[in-house]
Amino acid sequence: MDIKLYKKNKLFTFIFCGLGAITIFTIIIPILKIIFDVNLLDLKKTILDNEVASTILLSLKASFYASIAGFISGVPLAYILARTNFKGKIIIESIIDLPIIIPHAAVGIALLSVVGKGFFIGKLFHKLGIGFIGTEYGITLAMFFVSVPFLINTAKEGFKMVDPQLEHAAILLGANKFRAFWDITLPLSIRSIFSGMIMMWTRGISEFGAIIILAYHPMVVSIKIFERFEAYGLAYAKPIAVLLILLSLLIFLILRLLLKKDKIYD
Amino acid sequence: MIKLKNVYKKLDKFQLDINLDIQKNEYFVILGKTGSGKTILLNLIARFLNADAGEVITGNNKIGMLYQNYLLFPHYTVKENIEYSLKFSTKKENIKEICQLLDISHIIDRYPKNLSGGEKQRTALARAIISKPQIILLDEPFSSLDIVTKNKLITLIKSIHKKENITFIHVTHDLEEAITLANRICVIEQGKILQIGTPFEILKKPISKFVANLVGARNIYYGKIQKNFIQIHHLKIFINTDKTGFVNITISPEDILLSIKKIDSSARNYFSGKIINILLKQYLCEVEVDIGITIIVFITKTSCEKLSLKLGKEVWVTFKTTKVHIF
Numbered sequence: 001m002d003i004k005l006y007k008k009n010k011l012f013t014f015i016f017c018g019l020g021a022i023t024i025f026t027i028i029i030p031i032l033k034i035i036f037d038v039n040l041l042d043l044k045k046t047i048l049d050n051e052v053a054s055t056i057l058l059s060l061k062a063s064f065y066a067s068i069a070g071f072i073s074g075v076p077l078a079y080i081l082a083r084t085n086f087k088g089k090i091i092i093e094s095i096i097d098l099p100i101i102i103p104h105a106a107v108g109i110a111l112l113s114v115v116g117k118g119f120f121i122g123k124l125f126h127k128l129g130i131g132f133i134g135t136e137y138g139i140t141l142a143m144f145f146v147s148v149p150f151l152i153n154t155a156k157e158g159f160k161m162v163d164p165q166l167e168h169a170a171i172l173l174g175a176n177k178f179r180a181f182w183d184i185t186l187p188l189s190i191r192s193i194f195s196g197m198i199m200m201w202t203r204g205i206s207e208f209g210a211i212i213i214l215a216y217h218p219m220v221v222s223i224k225i226f227e228r229f230e231a232y233g234l235a236y237a238k239p240i241a242v243l244l245i246l247l248s249l250l251i252f253l254i255l256r257l258l259l260k261k262d263k264i265y266d
Numbered sequence: 267m268i269k270l271k272n273v274y275k276k277l278d279k280f281q282l283d284i285n286l287d288i289q290k291n292e293y294f295v296i297l298g299k300t301g302s303g304k305t306i307l308l309n310l311i312a313r314f315l316n317a318d319a320g321e322v323i324t325g326n327n328k329i330g331m332l333y334q335n336y337l338l339f340p341h342y343t344v345k346e347n348i349e350y351s352l353k354f355s356t357k358k359e360n361i362k363e364i365c366q367l368l369d370i371s372h373i374i375d376r377y378p379k380n381l382s383g384g385e386k387q388r389t390a391l392a393r394a395i396i397s398k399p400q401i402i403l404l405d406e407p408f409s410s411l412d413i414v415t416k417n418k419l420i421t422l423i424k425s426i427h428k429k430e431n432i433t434f435i436h437v438t439h440d441l442e443e444a445i446t447l448a449n450r451i452c453v454i455e456q457g458k459i460l461q462i463g464t465p466f467e468i469l470k471k472p473i474s475k476f477v478a479n480l481v482g483a484r485n486i487y488y489g490k491i492q493k494n495f496i497q498i499h500h501l502k503i504f505i506n507t508d509k510t511g512f513v514n515i516t517i518s519p520e521d522i523l524l525s526i527k528k529i530d531s532s533a534r535n536y537f538s539g540k541i542i543n544i545l546l547k548q549y550l551c552e553v554e555v556d557i558g559i560t561i562i563v564f565i566t567k568t569s570c571e572k573l574s575l576k577l578g579k580e581v582w583v584t585f586k587t588t589k590v591h592i593f
Contacts, residue, residue: 168314169337172329173397174354183350187341 063204108213158192330399351397
């Protein structure tokens with residue numbers, strides 16, 4: 001255990017805790033308020049509303065696919081960034097963080113100009129019969145773009161925690177590089193990778209700005225909330241919003257708990 | 267068997283420049299301080315590093331390795347750790363025998379985090395041996411272990427070395443470990459080999475002051491050779507040498523005789539002096555005598571009592587010219 005050399009000063013503690021509390025309340029009050037505003041009956045009605053259920057399912061599905069794509073293409077990248085130093089590494093890392101800082105409506109417009117038929121990539125996919133505008137592909141693409149940094153950065157930190165020499169040991173015992181990664185590094189960092197995927201998944205579900213530009217239809221739940229709010233007002237938007245909040249919290253909680261169980265080798 | 271031909275490696279400001287020849291089934295110890303380049307040398311042999319120039323030749327020999335931090339796979343049990351190499355081999359091996367030899371049969375289902383340091387290193391040793399290597403590299407394998415556990419493991423490794431046809435290359439900063447285990451010791455400093463020799467040669471005949479200090483040599487003096495003696499302050503120490511000019515000499519404390527009266531012997535170096543310090547060590551007594559220079563003599567505890575040595579007592583020290591090592 002660490003010995004914390006921390007001298008208490010009442011005024012200091014008061015000011016710092018007070019300022020911290022502002023942040024906590026800013027997050028928690030709106031969430032609690034909206035949850036308590038909605039009565040159970042309305043919530044039940046919303047859950048049973050097919051129109052809403054289909055949007056939720058679509059959100060879950062599209063974001064799940066985005067996370068799988070992130071796992072396949074992002075995890076190797078995270079490994080390389082964790083294990084090697086090369087010229088321009090900082091540029092690559094900055095590129096990965098870009099989706100977090102640029103406005104998501106701008107992301108939607110940028111994606112639109114790439115996958116539209118006016119650009120060769122859009123043309124190429126069109127020839128393959130894959131369109132992104134107003135399709136599930138488009139939704140998945142938008143979700144992937146805005147949420148993949150969460151997976152890559154978390155996985156990278158996970159890989160950094162695994163001693164690279166363990167792979168050396170495996171290689172001396174006869175494994176090749178792929179096998180050493182698969183047998184040793186991957187299982188030892190799988191928790192970080194899963195955490196990253198959960199974050200990516202939930203972040204994808206909550207995406208609005210990029211999706212509304214690329215694919216208003218088929219409708220995902222975040223857009224459904226917006227549509228209800230626009231057409232019918234706050235009272236109609238609230239139950240779906242609460243449902244979405246509870247769902248995100250639930251996913252977050254369940255997967256966190258699942259990952260906590262397996263603690264053999266800490 | 268293992269050859270390093272003009273191997274050169276540069277890492278930041280550090281440069282390693284090595285020529286080395288290690289015999290089959292030899293227990294070869296690389297002795298050096300932290301930062302001497304000994305671990306880099308080992309990593310070059312294991313091919314985790316590539317040399318900038320020169321050649322590392324290990325033939326088709328399979329290499330196993332023991333590490334200071336064991337590097338057991340934390341998500342595997344002891345059994346799974348040991349059996350890991352079998353996944354890549356067509357031969358079936360029975361791990362029972364090795365587990366009995368290394369006394370780990372009772373912990374085979376545990377995970378590494380529930381093992382003591384000694385158990386971890388024995389598991390790592392089993393894991394290395396089961397893969398049937400012809401060469402085992404050991405990187406400071408005992409430095410995280412307590413002395414009792416360490417001595418047990420040293421005995422174990424010695425017996426394995428005797429039984430199996432394995433070449434051991436062992437890197438350490440611990441002199442005693444090196445002396446106990448090595449057929450030959452290689453002293454390395456700043457990426458260069460200073461001396462290679464048997465433990466006896468390294469201890470008794472260090473070729474430089476650095477090696478002498480590293481191997482804990484006592485009674486190191488500097489002086490000018492005149493005919494058949496060397497002048498150190500007012501003292502004349504008789505020597506056998508063809509060398510001339512200024513040299514270092516060292517006389518092993520156990521090669522010096524300590525007596526109350528002058529002894530009749532053929533030894534040409536005898537001096538009288540006063541005892542200025544007596545240090546009781548684990549197995550012997552270290553007596554410092556002022557004979558014009560301070561000289562250290564080792565005697566057994568029993569002799570120390572028999573001679574009733576005390577501070578300030580007048581004694582004689584005697585040693586042969588052949589026991590004076592010049593470098």
